[in-house]
Amino acid sequence: MSKVKITVDGRVIEADDGALLIEVLLANGVDIPHFCYHEALGPDGNCRMCMVKLQGAKRPQIACDTFVCDGMEVSLKDPEIRTTVQRILELELINHPIDCPTCDQAGECRLQDYYMEYGLYDSSFENYQKIHHAKHTDLGSNVMLDQERCVLCARCTRFTSNITKTNELGIIGRGDEAHVSTMPGKTLDNPYAMNIIDLCPVGALTSRDFRFARRVWFLGSAPSVCHGCDRGCNITIDHDRPKNGTETIYRFRPRKNERINGHFICDAGRLSYREHNENRQLQIIREGQSIGREEALEAFEQMIGSQKRIMILADANLYNEDLRAIKWYAKEIGALLFVPLESYRDESFGDDWLRSSMRAANARGVENMGINREVSGGYDIDVLINFNHPTPHMIAAGEFIEFQTHQSTNADLIFPLAMFSEYGGTLTNRDNITQDCMQAVNPSGMSLSAQEWVKLLPRRS
Amino acid sequence: MIRDVRIVSSRFGLANSHRLSTVLMRGAYDSLPIHLKRPPEQIVRAVDESGLRGKGGGGAPAGEKWKLMPRNSDTPSYLVVNCDESEPGTFKDREIITRDPHLLIEGMILTSYAIGANHAYIYIRGEYKSFELILRRAVDEAYEAGFLGRDIAGSGFDLDITIHRGGGAYICGEKSALLESLEGKRGHPRLKPKGKEPEWYFGAPALVNNVETIASVPYIVMNGARCYRQFGTAQSPGTLLFSLSGHIERPGIYEAEFGVSMMEYIERFGGGVKGKKKLKGVIPGGISTPILTAEEAARATLDYESLRTLGSSLGTGGMIVLSSEADMHGVLKNILGFYRHESCGQCTPCREGTSWSDQIASRMLRGEATMKDLDKLLELADTMNGKTICVFAPAVSGVILSIIDKFRDEFTERLRP
Amino acid sequence: MSFAFSPENLGKIEKLRSRYPSPKALTLPLLWLVQEQEGYIPGEAFDAIAEITTWSPMDIYKSASFYTMLRFEPAGKYHIKICRSLSCTLCGQAMLYRHLREKLGIKAGETTADGRFTIERVECLGSCGTAPAMQINDIYYEELNTLKLDTILENLP
Numbered sequence A: 001m002s003k004v005k006i007t008v009d010g011r012v013i014e015a016d017d018g019a020l021l022i023e024v025l026l027a028n029g030v031d032i033p034h035f036c037y038h039e040a041l042g043p044d045g046n047c048r049m050c051m052v053k054l055q056g057a058k059r060p061q062i063a064c065d066t067f068v069c070d071g072m073e074v075s076l077k078d079p080e081i082r083t084t085v086q087r088i089l090e091l092e093l094i095n096h097p098i099d100c101p102t103c104d105q106a107g108e109c110r111l112q113d114y115y116m117e118y119g120l121y122d123s124s125f126e127n128y129q130k131i132h133h134a135k136h137t138d139l140g141s142n143v144m145l146d147q148e149r150c151v152l153c154a155r156c157t158r159f160t161s162n163i164t165k166t167n168e169l170g171i172i173g174r175g176d177e178a179h180v181s182t183m184p185g186k187t188l189d190n191p192y193a194m195n196i197i198d199l200c201p202v203g204a205l206t207s208r209d210f211r212f213a214r215r216v217w218f219l220g221s222a223p224s225v226c227h228g229c230d231r232g233c234n235i236t237i238d239h240d241r242p243k244n245g246t247e248t249i250y251r252f253r254p255r256k257n258e259r260i261n262g263h264f265i266c267d268a269g270r271l272s273y274r275e276h277n278e279n280r281q282l283q284i285i286r287e288g289q290s291i292g293r294e295e296a297l298e299a300f301e302q303m304i305g306s307q308k309r310i311m312i313l314a315d316a317n318l319y320n321e322d323l324r325a326i327k328w329y330a331k332e333i334g335a336l337l338f339v340p341l342e343s344y345r346d347e348s349f350g351d352d353w354l355r356s357s358m359r360a361a362n363a364r365g366v367e368n369m370g371i372n373r374e375v376s377g378g379y380d381i382d383v384l385i386n387f388n389h390p391t392p393h394m395i396a397a398g399e400f401i402e403f404q405t406h407q408s409t410n411a412d413l414i415f416p417l418a419m420f421s422e423y424g425g426t427l428t429n430r431d432n433i434t435q436d437c438m439q440a441v442n443p444s445g446m447s448l449s450a451q452e453w454v455k456l457l458p459r460r461s
Numbered sequence B: 001m002i003r004d005v006r007i008v009s010s011r012f013g014l015a016n017s018h019r020l021s022t023v024l025m026r027g028a029y030d031s032l033p034i035h036l037k038r039p040p041e042q043i044v045r046a047v048d049e050s051g052l053r054g055k056g057g058g059g060a061p062a063g064e065k066w067k068l069m070p071r072n073s074d075t076p077s078y079l080v081v082n083c084d085e086s087e088p089g090t091f092k093d094r095e096i097i098t099r100d101p102h103l104l105i106e107g108m109i110l111t112s113y114a115i116g117a118n119h120a121y122i123y124i125r126g127e128y129k130s131f132e133l134i135l136r137r138a139v140d141e142a143y144e145a146g147f148l149g150r151d152i153a154g155s156g157f158d159l160d161i162t163i164h165r166g167g168g169a170y171i172c173g174e175k176s177a178l179l180e181s182l183e184g185k186r187g188h189p190r191l192k193p194k195g196k197e198p199e200w201y202f203g204a205p206a207l208v209n210n211v212e213t214i215a216s217v218p219y220i221v222m223n224g225a226r227c228y229r230q231f232g233t234a235q236s237p238g239t240l241l242f243s244l245s246g247h248i249e250r251p252g253i254y255e256a257e258f259g260v261s262m263m264e265y266i267e268r269f270g271g272g273v274k275g276k277k278k279l280k281g282v283i284p285g286g287i288s289t290p291i292l293t294a295e296e297a298a299r300a301t302l303d304y305e306s307l308r309t310l311g312s313s314l315g316t317g318g319m320i321v322l323s324s325e326a327d328m329h330g331v332l333k334n335i336l337g338f339y340r341h342e343s344c345g346q347c348t349p350c351r352e353g354t355s356w357s358d359q360i361a362s363r364m365l366r367g368e369a370t371m372k373d374l375d376k377l378l379e380l381a382d383t384m385n386g387k388t389i390c391v392f393a394p395a396v397s398g399v400i401l402s403i404i405d406k407f408r409d410e411f412t413e414r415l416r417p
Numbered sequence C: 001m002s003f004a005f006s007p008e009n010l011g012k013i014e015k016l017r018s019r020y021p022s023p024k025a026l027t028l029p030l031l032w033l034v035q036e037q038e039g040y041i042p043g044e045a046f047d048a049i050a051e052i053t054t055w056s057p058m059d060i061y062k063s064a065s066f067y068t069m070l071r072f073e074p075a076g077k078y079h080i081k082i083c084r085s086l087s088c089t090l091c092g093q094a095m096l097y098r099h100l101r102e103k104l105g106i107k108a109g110e111t112t113a114d115g116r117f118t119i120e121r122v123e124c125l126g127s128c129g130t131a132p133a134m135q136i137n138d139i140y141y142e143e144l145n146t147l148k149l150d151t152i153l154e155n156l157p
Ligand SMILES: Cc1cc2nc3c(=O)[nH]c(=O)nc-3n(C[C@H](O)[C@H](O)[C@H](O)COP(=O)(O)O)c2cc1C
Pocket: B053, B054, B055, B056, B057, B058, B059, B060, B062, B082, B083, B084, B085, B086, B087, B170, B171, B172, B173, B174, B175, B176, B208, B209, B210, B211, B213, B214, B390, B391, B392
């Protein structure tokens, strides 16, 4: 495609000939107001917020329905455009309660941003009778709708009609009675539904899960990768770091990656953040008693002895770095190493979009490392060491040592294991793309990552 | 003096003019045996040269639109006749479909032949159910007589006509909304194309014309462009079924050539303002056209150019006459109530703008408004102009501005301090 | 509750199919058939229409809710639609409406307790030349005045 040059308020920008103007502007960091356009959904032209002045055009034009050509002169700062956008924004707001202080979306609401940007704080709608709409509708799938906050941009409805093709949402009614709705008696019900919360440019759609949990500006965030299956969807982990008290993970949000998940993640992956906060194993435990690290490592050494037959199981969700360390350790102590993948297979989970039936984030990494992925034949085992693999009981062994993230089996000796949000590492997804995950919070309790435990573990004498 | 010219309404006066048996001896379908054997381009050329302008409100030259239809393409083309007629003050298409439906059908056959369409639709507003039955019967008659269906009048040309009933939505008269509706969707106007192209129906090229536009085609084809041009003005050739309603002695539709004096028309056909009251203003072509004061009406002639010069437009030619009885607060509130109800709600300035302006008009009517409200109304009118997907909102804007501007004293008088 | 097209309507639908390049275009014709058959459009009909048109049920619901003549609830036996647009207003529709309201004891949007009458105020009916106008079901009544209105109502079966 040939390149052209356009000017935007005096700045020269190079773009593909015929590209959509709003895309060019956004790609070049120009802050053009918009509600209905979204990269994943395309233009719809309904909000009329993306007005620009085009040299030679009589009237303001919308950037989401303008294609660039060479020499195009665009202005957003033109006074007429500023006024137009300000007035349209005022109309978006007219039926909108000014309740930012109590709105969940505050801090990540485009309406609020523009409201500030376009200085509308003193616009008064005195004498105006707001059109009242339902305030708290439970759409299903953890999504709450506040119709009074809705600007009818149709992002949510286009998501269900064009992306998931599940068609639960639509704009019903006409004119100022138009509103977002499900079918009578039906609910929003698809495995990706909660993405519309991120798509909604205002606070009309909120997560029942996250509502009022935390004001967004108190949150820190770290880029990571979902561990719900081997798709490797990119996420942002939102968490808080209180001065004292435990760190908490508040939510997972999709992080754009065109090669893998586009702008979206599935709800199961999104809600899997809960696992980081619940029922975690925080202590080292032997026979029901909490013990110290030194004591535990000594006990470990005794248990593995010098002649015993040892098998190690590892979780296919562990980072490549963890697996490499475990593999090295298994060789050091002459143990068998297995990462049985069958335990993760869930055919009911997979679909033809993101969700994959291999519900282990690093199954491909395991394969690449040449680790045995199947336990075939009977093994006569004295000691089983399990690094968080979900089904250790498939192996019968005299003694059982487990590194676990969550309180689960009654092993003879239990070490707490950090979760992926608590340290960094890499994962290799089903398409053999290796991706980084960053640490979001500190390991909880006495937990350490698998690689760190391995460093501490004694060899055989 | 207004000449008596009847191009579309020539058979309206006959008893049972809607029946094929009546009109068959009065020239109906006479054009087919001759013109369906001649090259279709000739019909396009005749219509183009006649200067026929769309009679649905916009006045776009019909020939220009016809020429956009692809010739000899593999995909089918369609003719869609717009009988959604919902603009307050307009009731002319209704007269055609009930009083000479065969004229419309004949026009559709010629038009379809000219643009290469083998299927034509009539999109008729839902409220017109009882008129639709008359039209349906005429279509059935035409099928039976071999004017529709296969090999029409031995020409080898096939055409089907399907009548499609709307569901009650003014905006479906807008051509792209009409096509959306015909495709089974909500009647949302489409974003306008960047260049000149036909309309699209399921991805196939489609021509949308008003009932009266199509009903004018048989005359032009039979008598030639020059004949059509002997009526009307150079830029607004031919005739229109102008209509009168409101404060008028004899409301109704009366065909006249373009260019006649508005007041003369009102006197001659309408018998003047009702009760011999003083004329206050005229809304010239359906409520979406800016109002004229009595003084402006006196200068107006009934053609596109004159009304444009007066800052209004000819619209559908449906004049609404207002006498000194008319309260402009009531008029404004009434009109804005209509727009609020009929906005498709797709784009923000229109959805919220019509809603808000209607509220302000209510307050002004009740004497509760202040100057601030009036200013807000004018500001809203400005915001609705030229920033929306279709021209619905700009029309609202023009209506508000003209009414407030021309009757400002009446409005300021009732404002609270 | 369930909905099914009558055998007669199923026949009509088969004929309609050949009139359109896509079954999607059948949305409005089918919505009308449902309303004629049931007097309104029950929620259950969306699925039936969706299946024939190949739209999703939501698409049908969205469309149906756009058109003001389509109802999701039954109306009275006589559905009076009185025009409130400009020409009729200039010719006195407000007085007619008031008369109607007093006579039937209901407001616009309501149905009489005996289910006989529903009043609705509608926009221009295309009878501006014969204003004021109204419809009872699909029949037009024009050039109305209160006297004429009384006679019309009295003569309804
Ligand atoms: C809001 C709106 C309503 C319209 N309603 C009608 C209508 O009821 N009938 C009609 O023929 N044209 C109507 N039009 C004009 C159509 O968009 C279109 O221009 C016309 O049908 C083309 O036919 P013509 O060129 O023969 O007039 C309307 C336009 C707008 C913007």
